[in-house]
Each structure stands twice: as C-alpha cells, then as structure tokens.
Amino acid sequence: MTETAWHEELRAKGYRVTPQRQLVLEAVKTLGHGTPEEICAKVRQTARGVNISTVYRTLELLEELGMVTHTHLNHVAPTYHLAAEADHVHLVCRGCGEVSEVRPEMADGLVKGLEEELGFVADVRHLTVFGRCRGCRVA
Amino acid sequence: MTETAWHEELRAKGYRVTPQRQLVLEAVKTLGHGTPEEICAKVRQTARGVNISTVYRTLELLEELGMVTHTHLNHVAPTYHLAAEADHVHLVCRGCGEVSEVRPEMADGLVKGLEEELGFVADVRHLTVFGRCRGCRVA
C-alpha cells in the first residue's frame, strides 16, 4: 500500500487524515510490536503529544481498515503490529519473555487438519505459541 | 487425583482446605471454561457467597498447585480450566464466539517443527487458534 493509498481509503470511508493517525501508524511500523502504551510513548518521542485515548481510537480504526492486527502476547495488554507484516506465527518464551516470529507454513499441518476435519478456517496471523526457547529450556 | 488427594496436598504445603476453595474448584470443573467472574457467579448459584477477590486468590493458588491453568481466549478476561482436562488446543470462532477444543495431536506438526528447527518447546495446552467455524465461514 502506497503512502497515499490509505489516505484515499480513509477519505473514501468518510474518515479524515490527521497527523495523529499518521503518527500512530508510523509508530507501529517502527516498533514492529507494541502495546497501546508503548505506541503512545513512541509517538511522543517525535511529536509533542498524542493522547492515550486517541491511540486506542486510532488503533481500533486502523484495525477496522485492516492495516493493523493485534495478538495477546501477555496477560496485561494487547500487542499491535502491521497487518501487512503480520504473516507469521508468534512465539513467546515463558522463561525469558522473548517474542519471536516464525514462518506461517510452520502451522500448515494444523491449519489443514482443522480445515479438513472441522471446516474451521484458522487465522494463523493471530496465532501465538507459548513455550520455552532453546536457551531457557535447560535453565 | 482423588477427592482427598488434593486436600492432603494442600495441607502438606501448609495451606488449608476451605469450603471456598472446594467450591471454586468444583465450579471450574462444572463450567469447563470460565473467567474469574463467571466462576464467581457459578459458585454463588449454590453457596451464599464467595468474594470475587477470594476467587482470584484461589485460582492463583490452584494454578500454583497445577490443578488449573488459564488461557487468554478474549481480550477481556483470562479463562480458567482444569489442568487435568487441559490437554487440548482451543479454538475460538470470531463469528459466533464459540469456544471448542480439539486433540493436541492436531498440532503435532507445528510442535515438532518448532522443536527441531528452533529448539523451542511449545506448550500446546496454552495454544489458542482464532478463526471461523464451519457455520460462520459462509455467513
């Protein structure tokens, strides 16, 4: 999606292009992963201020537009990331808390099984696997 | 685990067997799945009253003892269930919100892949797959 493409999309739906919305999207892009709070903090590094409630409202809007998605990597707050770059499965290590990503094909067997056996279409992009990474397995 | 077995276990660790603890465990067992709030409501159907904070404290204790586990099926509240019956993968339908369970072997390919490729040991019992069930796929 080009820079102007989503501006068009916003306008087409009667929404407006505001600096806040651009800043939030930019922050999500730079952070890769981020909770609303983290995204808010990131935005504040560059711009003077964006209210936390605006961040929430913007993330909701961006999600509705399909530009970002979120997963629940921890119990406290949801984590947002670009939908375009969301084509991966999340791995969260219970030992060190490290979050990593792996190719979605990794889950192909599971996806195919669910589809064939139950007619359930899995959204791999929202898939998070908890466990222990190599380093934390021994410790 | 027999009825008395976990009573012994509680006492062995210096904890006490109280009606509240038995009621909460019973509620989790009957509900299958439940948020702290739902569990509290269930308990109140039979007994006069258990405070919500006691439910939280009890679930924390039961989890520590390995009798229950929890997953995050929605953004709002965690869902608790019996650890003994937790050997399954959760499916959550985005359409109707229905929560179902499937055999953990379904994820064998994924688990094996992560293990072999990254040395990551996945905890399948905490795995939740989001998507759309057969019924909601068309609608």
Add this chain to the structure above:
DNA sequence: ATTCTTGCAAACAATTTGCAAAGAC
C-alpha cells in the same frame, strides 16, 4: 491457641466514553 483465609473496601491498571474545542475537508 496459632496461623491461614476471607470479606470488604480502597487502590490500581487498562480501556472507554461524553463533551466542548480544534482541525480536516
């Protein structure tokens, strides 16, 4: 009798909402 547990209310954290002022079109 001792020590763990509970209930209650207050403290907290994350998120949402109402509304007037500011901004995009």
Add this chain to the structure above:
DNA sequence: GTCTTTGCAAATTGTTTGCAAGAAT
C-alpha cells in the same frame, strides 16, 4: 461552514492489596 477528530477528565472494568474478623488445624 460543516462534520470529524482530539484532548481531557470522568466513568468502567478487571485485578490486586491491606487489614481486621473468622475459620481450619
């Protein structure tokens, strides 16, 4: 100028904590 969006503060919701009274051992 019209209608959306923002900021702010207050309201909600989910969860935790301090402490005195109550219960299990």
